[in-house]
Amino acid sequence: MTSTFRGHAHGMPLHQRGQSLLEFVIVVPAFIFLLLGAFQFLLIYRAKATLDYAALEAARSGAVNRAEISEIRQGLIRGLTPLYVHSPSVGGVAEGRLKAEADVRLFSDIDIISPSRAAWQEFAEVQYNGKRALPNDNLAYRSAAVGSSGVNVQDANILKIRVRYCYPMIVPFVDRVIKGASDLITTGGTWRESLRCSVGGHSRIRLESYALVRMQSPIYDRSKLR
Secondary structure (H helix, E strand, O other): HHHHHHHHHOOOHHHHHHHHHHHHHHHHHHHHHHHHHHHHHHHHHHHHHHHHHHHHHHHHHOOOOOOOHHHHHHHHHHHHOOOOOOOOOHHHHHHHHHHHHHHHHHHHEEEEEOOOOOHHHHOEEEEEOOOOOEEEOHHHHHHOOOOOOOOOOHHHHHHEEEEEEEEEEOOOOOOHHHHHHHHHOOOOOHOOOOOOOOOOOOOOOEEEEEEEEEOOOEEEEOOOOO
């Protein structure tokens, strides 16, 4: 009788007070996880939008620099730098670029989807410097006939690239959950062997973006083409 009286003294029976504590223990962690998850997905959305822009910047850089992979990579670094800049000062921007460059070299992969090596082989001509290249001049006056490579010389001058990037997730615990779910639906065999999204202090999620621009210079090196 004494214990019953003490339970009612606080306006709630003891069994109801215990039930409320149990509900609190269950609901609050789940709510915190959802809140952290929403924050992490917001960061991933921001990263994907930045990667889309960076891929376009990379393709533009390749279009005016003979589709050189090194120039495409520099364009990607410039486009991804805002993700790593935490101060508007000159020093902050320089530091952000260095971080972006390190991450791009370790955690990104660039493929040239178009033009193909077969198209280069079919339409390549000797240029003014005596070297063979996929021509980029007078395209409007060249034949529009489709060759054995499946494209004409105009379409062979369309540069299409694919950029794959491992974005570091910074929200504790949530990053591992998202990484695990991502690994279940992503086939790791399509990523080059030297690219490891699990390396580093944070779990990383694989993001992919495509960009397409028209070439503004001839392509000399066919070794990077498929």
